[in-house]
Amino acid sequence: LLTLINDILDFSKIEANKVELEIQSFDLRLCIERVLDLVAAQATAKGLTLAYLVDETVPTCIDQDETRLCQILTNLLSNAVKFSDSGEIVVHVQGENLGNNARTPAVESTQPTNNWQLHFRVRDSGIGIPPERMDKLFQPFSQTDSAISRQFGGTGLGLAISKGLVEYMGGTMWAESQRGQGSCFHFTLCAQSSRAQHAPWIESTPMLRGRRILVVEQSTAVQHLLEQQLTTWGMRVTSRNALDWKKLASLPFTYDALIIEVAGAEDEIDLPVAMNSAHRLLTTLQQIVPNFPVVLLVPLGERPAHNRWQRVATVAKPIHASQLHDALVTVLSNQPAPPRRIHKAYxxxxxxxxxxxxxxxxxxxxxxxxxxxxxxxxxxxxxxxxxxxxxxxxxxxxxxxxxxxxxxxxxxxxxxxxxxxxxxxxxxxxxxxxxxxxxxxxxxxxxxxxxxxxxxxxxxxxxxxxxxxxx
Incomplete structure (x- = not known):
C-alpha cells in the first residue's frame, strides 16, 4: 500500500509539473553499479546474470540528478528481473557529445563543461510484450495483460513515472519487444560532463599494463564488460566461453593471470566451473604453473574455499570495476592492493x-x-x-x-x-x-x-x- 501511495504521489507531482531536479556531479558507472546491487539478490535467486557496459567515450562523471536517474534505472531493472526467468539483463550506455555551444535542458551550470546526450538501454531475456499491447506500456495504472498483473503484481505506475522523469531530464523513453524474446527499454538524457569528482578506480596501476589475461565467462555481456575494462587498464585480453579444465596441462600457458566464472551448479567438464569444483581447478593449475594468479567470479553471496592458495581472489557479481582492479593487483603482486587516492565523496x-x-x-x-x-x-x-x-x-x-x-x-x-x-x-x-x-x-x-x-x-x-x- 505504501509503495502504491508513493507511486501515486510521484506521478501526481509529474502531472502537476512540480518535479524539481537536484543537479549534482556524480560518477555514472558507480551510480549504475549501486542500482545493480539493489536488484542483485533477486536476480541471483533466479539465476539471472547482471552486467553493464558504458562506452569509453562516455564521461566518467556527469552533472544530472543522480537520485532520479537511480529511480528510473531501478524501475526498469526491477521489471526486467520480475519478468525474466533465465538469461541476462544488461544496461548499456552510449553518448553523443553535443559540444559546448549546445544548450542542455534541465542542467544549469556555469562550469566550462561539454554537453552530452546519453542513450541508456536496459535489455532483458524475459517474457516480452506483443506488439498489440505496446501502446499500454507507459499508461498510468496499466499493465499489458491482466494475467500478468495477477501473476506479478505491481502498481502499474513505474514506467509512467520513469517516462515522466526522463522527459523532465531532457530526454525521451521508448521500448522494443516481442513476446517470448525479451524487451529492450531505451531512454535518453541530457547531461554535462564534469571533473568535479574522481572515480577511485579509474587510474590504472603500472603493474596491470601489458599483462596477458585469459577470461573464461559464459555471458557475452560480462565478457564484453571485462574486455572493455581490462583493455582500459592496458591489459591484453583473450576471452573464451568455456574450457575443458581437464586439458589445462596441454595448453600453451602464456598468460599472466586467469579470470574465470564460478557457476552455481556442478559441471564436471567445462569451465566456468561449479562452486564445489573450484578447488579441482586450482589444484590442476598449481600443478601446471605453481602460484598462478586466479580471480574467481562468483555469484552474489558465494565464497568458494581457497585459503590454501596464495594468489587467488574472488569478485562477486555483478562486477564492480574497483573490486576487479584490487583483485588483479592482489593476485599479480601477491600482496594486498595498495591504497589509492579516494575522492572525499567516497x-x-x-x-x-x-x-x-x-x-x-x-x-x-x-x-x-x-x-x-x-x-x-x-x-x-x-x-x-x-x-x-x-x-x-x-x-x-x-x-x-x-x-x-x-x-x-x-x-x-x-x-x-x-x-x-x-x-x-x-x-x-x-x-x-x-x-x-x-x-x-x-x-x-x-x-x-x-x-x-x-x-x-x-x-x-x-x-x-x-x-x-x-x-
Missing part, C-alpha cells in the same frame, strides 16, 4: 562516532531501508535503535533520550511529520533531538513540510553516504 569516516558520540534512533517501516540506514550508521561507528512508525518513536523517546532521529516521512499508524510535531510541542528543550527527514521526494513542498513540522534537515532516498555524513 570516504566512510569510521572514527566519526568517537569524535561525535550520538544516540541515534532510526524511524523507518521498510525492513530493507532499516538495514541500509543501520549499515551506514555502523560504517561510521554508530549503533542505532529502530522504530517502525511514529508511535514507536514516541515510545522510544519516553524510555530514553536520543541525540538524533532519522525520520522517514511515510510510515503507518503515525507518519514522520505528525511524530515530529508532537516531539517539538511536548518534549522539554533539554530532551529535544536533532531530526533529519528521510524522504524519497526531495521537492520544495516536501522539504518545506519537513521544516515547518520542526525537522532540522533532510536526506533524499536513495541515501548517499556523503550526503548522509554531512547531514
Amino acid at each position: 570516504l566512510v569516516d569510521k572514527e566519526m562516532a568517537k569524535r561525535k558520540p550520538l544516540r541515534i534512533l532510526v524511524a523507518e517501516d521498510n525492513v530493507v531501508n532499516q538495514k541500509v540506514v543501520a549499515g551506514i550508521c555502523a560504517n561510521h561507528g554508530y549503533r542505532c535503535d529502530i522504530a517502525a512508525d511514529g508511535l514507536e518513536v514516541l515510545d522510544a523517546l519516553h524510555r530514553q533520550a536520543y541525540d538524533l532521529i532519522l525520520m522517514d516521512l511515510n510510515m503507518p499508524e503515525m507518519d514522520g511529520i505528525e511524530a515530529t510535531e508532537i516531539i517539538r510541542n511536548s518534549w522539554p528543550a533539554t530532551r529535544q533531538p536533532y531530526i533529519i527527514a528521510l524522504t524519497a521526494n526531495a521537492l520544495s513542498d516536501d522539504i518545506n513540510r519537513c521544516l515547518d513540522a520542526g525537522m532540522d534537515d533532510y536526506v533524499s532516498k536513495p541515501i548517499q553516504i556523503a550526503k548522509f555524513a554531512r547531514a
